[in-house]
Amino acid sequence: MWLIGLPNPILRGVGAALLNYFQFAGPAIGAIMVFVEGLGAFNGLAHAALAPAIYIGLNALEANCITHAMLGNSISLNPVMILQATVSWGWLWGIGGVLLSLPLLAVLKICFDHSRTLDPVGVFMER
Structure with a gap:
């Protein structure tokens, strides 16, 4: 500028x-x-x-x-999951949901990766 x-x-x-x-x-x-x-x-x-x-x-x-x-190396989230989370949380909570969609998705993936039973869901969320 x-x-x-x-x-x-x-x-x-x-x-x-x-x-x-x-x-x-x-x-x-x-x-x-x-x-x-x-x-x-x-x-x-x-x-x-x-x-x-x-x-x-x-x-x-x-x-x-x-x-x-x-x-890219530290957060490996599937771009389709990012788009889906943005649309879903935006529909549910509006602008606040859009702002929180990526942090919530990252937190969910980290929680899934640290759980033996939910680890396959965490792998599904990766690229």
Whole structure:
């Protein structure tokens, strides 16, 4: 954001970090906020659209490559299970369920892995 001339780039970084906790809506909200700020800061629509394009691109790179490379060995959850947990907990508890879906799934997998009778369920939840 600093390179393209958007004001308050540190604020955008902190906001992006906080919005990353919202699994699907966070990047969309952040991109909309950056776009609105770009509309106020820049003259043209194309220049204002550059800010959310960079935001979404960097967020996709971080979420799909960097985080997976860092956490891939320590948390081995099946992506289908993650999506299913997000949808289920979101349906049950709304936004709070979406926020808690991944931590709850990780806790369940750890509990299943430490139980002899439920260990096959923990193996099923792996990649």
